[in-house]
Amino acid sequence: MTSSHRPVDIMTCAIANMLEDGETVFHGVSSHLPMVAMSLAKNMHAPDLVHLNIPGGVNPSSIAKASYSSAGAELLDSGEAYFPLEEVFDLSMRGRLDVAFLGGIQFDINGNVNASVIGDYHRPKLRLPGGAGSAVLIPTAKKAIIWRVKHDPRTFVEKVDFVTTRGNLWKIVTPLCVFEFKNGKLHLDTIHPTSSLEEVRANTGFELLYDTVRYTPEPTREELNMLKKVDPHDYRSIELK
Amino acid sequence: MKKVMCLNKAAGMVRDGDTISFGGNVLHRVPMAFVREIARQKKQELKIVKTAGAHDIDLLCAMDSVTSVDAGFVSYETKFGLASHYRRAVQEGRVKGNEHACYTVICALRGAQMNVPFMPVKGLVAGELLEKNDYFMVVEDPFSGNPITLVKTIVPDVAVIHVQECDQNGNARIYGPKFEDVLLSRAAKKVIITTEQVVPAGMMKRNAEYVDIPSFLVSAVVHTPRGAAPASCPGKYDIDETSLISFLGMKTKEEIEGYLSDYSSRDHSGERTALRI
Numbered sequence: 001m002t003s004s005h006r007p008v009d010i011m012t013c014a015i016a017n018m019l020e021d022g023e024t025v026f027h028g029v030s031s032h033l034p035m036v037a038m039s040l041a042k043n044m045h046a047p048d049l050v051h052l053n054i055p056g057g058v059n060p061s062s063i064a065k066a067s068y069s070s071a072g073a074e075l076l077d078s079g080e081a082y083f084p085l086e087e088v089f090d091l092s093m094r095g096r097l098d099v100a101f102l103g104g105i106q107f108d109i110n111g112n113v114n115a116s117v118i119g120d121y122h123r124p125k126l127r128l129p130g131g132a133g134s135a136v137l138i139p140t141a142k143k144a145i146i147w148r149v150k151h152d153p154r155t156f157v158e159k160v161d162f163v164t165t166r167g168n169l170w171k172i173v174t175p176l177c178v179f180e181f182k183n184g185k186l187h188l189d190t191i192h193p194t195s196s197l198e199e200v201r202a203n204t205g206f207e208l209l210y211d212t213v214r215y216t217p218e219p220t221r222e223e224l225n226m227l228k229k230v231d232p233h234d235y236r237s238i239e240l241k
Numbered sequence: 242m243k244k245v246m247c248l249n250k251a252a253g254m255v256r257d258g259d260t261i262s263f264g265g266n267v268l269h270r271v272p273m274a275f276v277r278e279i280a281r282q283k284k285q286e287l288k289i290v291k292t293a294g295a296h297d298i299d300l301l302c303a304m305d306s307v308t309s310v311d312a313g314f315v316s317y318e319t320k321f322g323l324a325s326h327y328r329r330a331v332q333e334g335r336v337k338g339n340e341h342a343c344y345t346v347i348c349a350l351r352g353a354q355m356n357v358p359f360m361p362v363k364g365l366v367a368g369e370l371l372e373k374n375d376y377f378m379v380v381e382d383p384f385s386g387n388p389i390t391l392v393k394t395i396v397p398d399v400a401v402i403h404v405q406e407c408d409q410n411g412n413a414r415i416y417g418p419k420f421e422d423v424l425l426s427r428a429a430k431k432v433i434i435t436t437e438q439v440v441p442a443g444m445m446k447r448n449a450e451y452v453d454i455p456s457f458l459v460s461a462v463v464h465t466p467r468g469a470a471p472a473s474c475p476g477k478y479d480i481d482e483t484s485l486i487s488f489l490g491m492k493t494k495e496e497i498e499g500y501l502s503d504y505s506s507r508d509h510s511g512e513r514t515a516l517r518i
Binding site: 030071086089117125 | 269312316318331345363367417418480482
């Protein structure tokens with residue numbers, strides 16, 4: 001298939017469409033893309049989605065000022081109540097966080113996530129920023145969505161160097177495709193219309209599991225118009241720049 | 242006891258080898274003037290504790306002031322890239338990187354707040370963080386017989402928190418996100434407040450219910466206008482991108498020493514006005 005859309009817009013809309021009305025949804029630091037996707041969902045099909053974040057601004061009415069940080073005061077300034085990080089964690093522990101957005105640097109077919117180190121943990125070849133809340137949120141949130149703007153054989157590997165956390169993933173969204181974690185394995189869910197099965201296979205370090213080849217929906221005109229409104233400065237592509 | 246003091250004296254309260262925690266989060270309301278003063282005083286072997294840190298941890302790692310970092314996340318945000326001095330220090334074995342899950346730092350501080358040796362923590366049930374770190378342990382819940390993860394309590398010797406307003410007695414008010422700072426003030430043995438403004442006690446008293454950190458928990462108050470820069474301080478100023486980017490380009494200790502001395506007079510600028518109070 002061919003498509004003229006930017007992969008980042010396909011990713012953002014795909015993520016937005018994973019979110020349901022009324023769900024409690026959390027994003028952390030360095031998380032502009034999911035933050036925009038949440039805002040898009042809230043302005044399209046999920047007006048009662050509950051947007052939670054690190055600074056504690058419940059349902060910020062605008063994310064347009066959160067330029068370099070997705071953990072800054074802007075999200076509280078335009079929020080409707082204060083519910084800070086500590087309490088978001090507690091909420092997830094009580095089983096009341098529906099969706100958490102998390103990162104990572106390496107993933108394998110068994111749903112292991114590495115956000116910690118390459119090499120030995122105590123004397124790493126590469127010290128990564130760390131999993132932040134992943135290790136407690138992935139096991140406790142009802143649905144864990146991971147996004148990663150890189151899709152190459154060093155990111156999707158046979159076996160991760162270190163298991164920061166594992167299990168209970170739901171989806172992994174990349175610039176090429178969406179994976180779904182089911183029956184203990186990562187399955188190819190949909191391929192973006194800007195990519196192909198060959199490209200996904202060439203850039204994935206493990207065997208692709210799938211029943212049928214399906215494609216991620218193209219962003220609609222309404223979605224693209226709304227993206228212009230909620231994210232006029234294109235923060236969603238900040239990681240790709 | 243007079244709590245308002247100069248930066249030099251307050252930083253002198255930090256001892257080599259202390260477990261220290263800084264308020265704020267990533268690039269927001271971080272007590273950077275104090276962090277720089279610690280670096281200028283060449284403190285050694287600090288054990289840093291924080292949920293998510295960036296410039297504070299990176300700078301002290303660059304100056305070889307740190308032996309361990311207990312944190313869930315250490316990095317600048319996307320636009321400013323990774324904390325390269327922290328990374329290199331861990332990779333070269335100069336600093337021990339004790340990775341937490343943010344929430345486990347919070348639980349470890351809650352343990353300190355309640356003066357218990359550990360806290361049960363739900364959620365951390367799988368993965369190698371559990372296996373590789375001796376501050377996590379899975380035990381049998383004596384009541385139900387089910388496995389439960391414990392995290393060892395961390396008691397900071399010192400917590401340094403930057404706020405927008407504080408009176409001369411140490412009653413401190415945070416505007417905007419408080420992050421984990423209120424908890425931190427209860428968990429630490431000593432609390433040092435750096436503040437944008439020293440306000441009259443009478444004014445603070447009029448809104449006593451908004452005081453986040455009461456004076457009896459506070460050992461020192463330092464007047465440091467723009468004391469969070471180059472991080473942001475909600476309601477006061479945004480990040481100083483130029484300064485941050487210049488720091489991120491620095492490779493050697495000598496360059497960073499220059500950076501620290503460039504900040505020195507600004508970091509001490511609040512002292513004269515504060516000491517008149």
